[in-house]
Amino acid sequence: MALFDLMISPQGLALDRHLVRYTGHSLINRVFARKAGIAAQPALLLRTKGRKTGLWRDAVLPWFRDGGSRIVVGSNGGQASDPRWVDNLRDDPEAEIFVDRTLQFVHSRFLDGEQYDAAWQRLCQTVPTYAVYQSNCEGQREIPLIVLDTV
Numbered sequence: 001m002a003l004f005d006l007m008i009s010p011q012g013l014a015l016d017r018h019l020v021r022y023t024g025h026s027l028i029n030r031v032f033a034r035k036a037g038i039a040a041q042p043a044l045l046l047r048t049k050g051r052k053t054g055l056w057r058d059a060v061l062p063w064f065r066d067g068g069s070r071i072v073v074g075s076n077g078g079q080a081s082d083p084r085w086v087d088n089l090r091d092d093p094e095a096e097i098f099v100d101r102t103l104q105f106v107h108s109r110f111l112d113g114e115q116y117d118a119a120w121q122r123l124c125q126t127v128p129t130y131a132v133y134q135s136n137c138e139g140q141r142e143i144p145l146i147v148l149d150t151v
Contacts, residue, residue, distance in 0.1 A: 013028070024098075038126070046061055057084065078133030095107065095148070
């Protein structure tokens with residue numbers, strides 16, 4: 001099994017969640033960035049309540065500073081559907097994040113209109129891979145940009 005395959009296995013993803021929570025760094029984030037030829041972005045651990053089960057669900061995500069806002073991207077690797085954590089935030093915008101090993105409570109809001117367009121342009125300049133992901137799911141969905149405001 002190749003190292004990359006091991007990293008994206010259930011065990012590798014669990015290890016990455018622990019790394020982000022307890023060290024503030026994501027190994028998977030760094031590997032994806034290196035593969036894309038871009039600088040690794042800081043990572044956070046997002047904890048949402050499952051919309052069906054009510055159980056906490058964790059996802060490691062790169063995040064981006066846009067002005068004074070912390071933004072995460074619901075790219076799902078350019079798949080036709082949003083990741084589950086996006087659906088969870090649509091159902092309940094309150095969540096928790098671990099950033100730099102610190103727990104923070106956040107309220108999420110989805111960007112739209114001109115705010116979305118401007119943030120998307122800046123994001124794609126930083127990480128051109130997102131433009132490729134959007135072209136992969138063109139006509140099926142618009143990749144959401146979510147601001148996580150500390151409460």
